[in-house]
Amino acid sequence: MIKFGPSGTCEQFAAQGFTATVQAAPWLKDLGLDCFEYSFGRGVRVGEQTAKKIGAVFAENDIExxxxxxxxxxLATLDDQKAANNHEYILSSLAxxxxxxxxxxxxxxxxPVGQTRADAMDTLYRRLDALMSDVLGAGFGDLWLCPETMGKKAQLGDLDEIISICKRYDMxxxxxxxxxxxxxxxxxxxxYDDYARIVDKLADGLGDFKTINMHIHFSKIQYTDKGELRHLTFADDVFGPDFEPLIKLIFDRKLQPYIACESAGTQTADALTMKNYYNSLCEAVK
Ligand SMILES: [Zn+2]
Incomplete structure (x- = not known):
């Protein structure tokens, strides 16, 4: 099932006096949303018991x-200590x-940091293989790890690189x-055609299952000639991209992605705008 929701709690949530993540579950359900991405941006700072309590409330409210x-x-680091830290960040995120x-x-x-792009990808694969052996050894093989396409040209994570990384392991x-x-x-x-080219390329590289069930991050983003500068809201009409043709494509192709909206502060309202647009397409063919 396709899902729409915010990444993190938004300005509107805070303005209504809410402070705890757990309060977001019934709030999102009342709004009609389906999912919530919890970001460990600066470190995994939630204990297991707290996480279980939060998870139970989200489950009660049907918010994934x-x-x-x-x-x-x-993962392309040449520093072994940093590579060991990566394992810790990923394993604690999965826990x-x-x-x-x-x-x-x-x-x-x-x-890449100090390597050519090709060398950095070789380093990344070496680190990834070691990481995956830990991840699978720890019993997390039933979860999905989702490497993300990145916004700055210098970062690893263009579409081709993400496809080749995702080919390497089922999870x-x-x-x-x-x-x-x-x-x-x-x-x-x-x-529409530009979105379609991206989805076609994914399907060619990864097959239907990983394409239909892909994870999506969506927001409008300001950029320079080096790429991403900052996340914007749906009020932007300069930088884009527009969400309507993407949602239309998702509808036409019957994709079932998990869509986390990452707008700057308005991520819940913008996720709802996307969901309402998707529902209007469903209604139109009834
Ligand atoms: Zn990200």
Whole structure:
């Protein structure tokens, strides 16, 4: 089933006086949303008992949870200590995901830092193989790890790189951040056909299952010639990309993605705008 929801709690949630993540579950359900991505941006700072309590309340309200692993993961690092830290960040993110009752953990692949792009990808595969042996050994093979397409040209994680990473293990599912793809290619997504090319490429590389069930991050993003600068809201009409042609494509192709909206502060309202648009397409063919 397709799911729409926010990444993190939004400004509207705070303005209504809510402070605890757990309060977001009934709030999102009342709004008609389906999912919630919990971000461990600066570290995994939730204990197992707390995570289980939060997960139980989200389950009661039928809101599926996902997690975003810490942002400073770099699988292409040449530093063995940093590589060991990466394992810790991913394993603790997966343990929290398990306690939340979720299935999907998003992570950033990393950056070349002092290597050519090709060498960095070789390093990444070496680190990934070691990481996956730990992940599978720890019993997390039933969860999805989702490497994300990144917004800055210098970062690893263009669409081809994410496809080749996801080919390597069954449990790797692409996180396609369309705002990032648009930003790194300085405005390349103009409409339906551009979205269709991305989805076709995914299907060619990864097959139908990983394409139909892909993880999606969506927001409009301001960019420079180097790529991503900052996340915007749906009020932006300069940088894009527009969500309507993507939702139309998802509807036409009968895709069932988990869509986390990452708008700056308005992520819940913007997720709902996307869901309402999707529902209007469903209604129109009834
Ligand atoms: Zn991300």
């Amino acid at each position: 949870m996902s997690v975003h692993a810490p942002y400073f993961i770099n 929290a995901l398990r306690a939340f009752g979720g299935k999907r953990c998003v992570f950033h692949p990393g950056s 790797l599912l692409p996180c396609v951040d369309f705002g990032h793809l648009n930003a790194r290619d300085t405005g390349a997504i103009k409409g």
